[in-house]
Amino acid sequence: MTEKEAWKHIKKIEDFYMHDRIQRIENLTADGMPDINGCISGKEFWLELKCPRMPKRKNTALFGSNHKIMPNQFAWMKKQTLAGGKCGVLICMDDYTIFVNGNTIDSSILKMNIEEIKFGKFNVFFIPQSIKDGWLYIREYIKMYL
Numbered sequence: 001m002t003e004k005e006a007w008k009h010i011k012k013i014e015d016f017y018m019h020d021r022i023q024r025i026e027n028l029t030a031d032g033m034p035d036i037n038g039c040i041s042g043k044e045f046w047l048e049l050k051c052p053r054m055p056k057r058k059n060t061a062l063f064g065s066n067h068k069i070m071p072n073q074f075a076w077m078k079k080q081t082l083a084g085g086k087c088g089v090l091i092c093m094d095d096y097t098i099f100v101n102g103n104t105i106d107s108s109i110l111k112m113n114i115e116e117i118k119f120g121k122f123n124v125f126f127i128p129q130s131i132k133d134g135w136l137y138i139r140e141y142i143k144m145y146l
Helices: 003-016 071-082 107-111 114-119 131-145
Strands: 021-024 036-040 043-050 087-092 097-101 124-127
Touching: 003 021, 003 036, 003 043, 003 087, 003 131, 036 131, 043 071, 043 131, 071 087, 087 131, 097 114, 097 131, 114 124, 124 131
Parallel strands: 043 087
Antiparallel strands: 021 036, 036 043, 087 097, 097 124
16 A cells, blocks of 8 residues: 555545544655644644555564655654654554554664564554554544544
């Protein structure tokens, strides 16, 4: 799944929930700023959208060679959470959707396979579905826990 495809599914849900606001941000001047800004039920949040290819081997790092989270993106999320803001990384693949809360993420995620991400040190919400079917769950997670 590409980021463009994932974004289309997220945007469709916003059209269904008319009081949600979700915007794709293409900002070339703010270093590390996430791709998506939104507000659901009065909770503003930022999401970095990543759509890595599923590794062929289970023990291969998910971000081994594609769609890595960059150092400036980790720095932005850390600064945002220290300022009291909400953010996270939304990882979209054909069979899985993983939300990693920005207040727990660090660069060690780049070396982890899917199982290590799911059950490791991060605050993670895992859905065994693509974003096409899983966005409603992510939306509820944002409303309740972010």
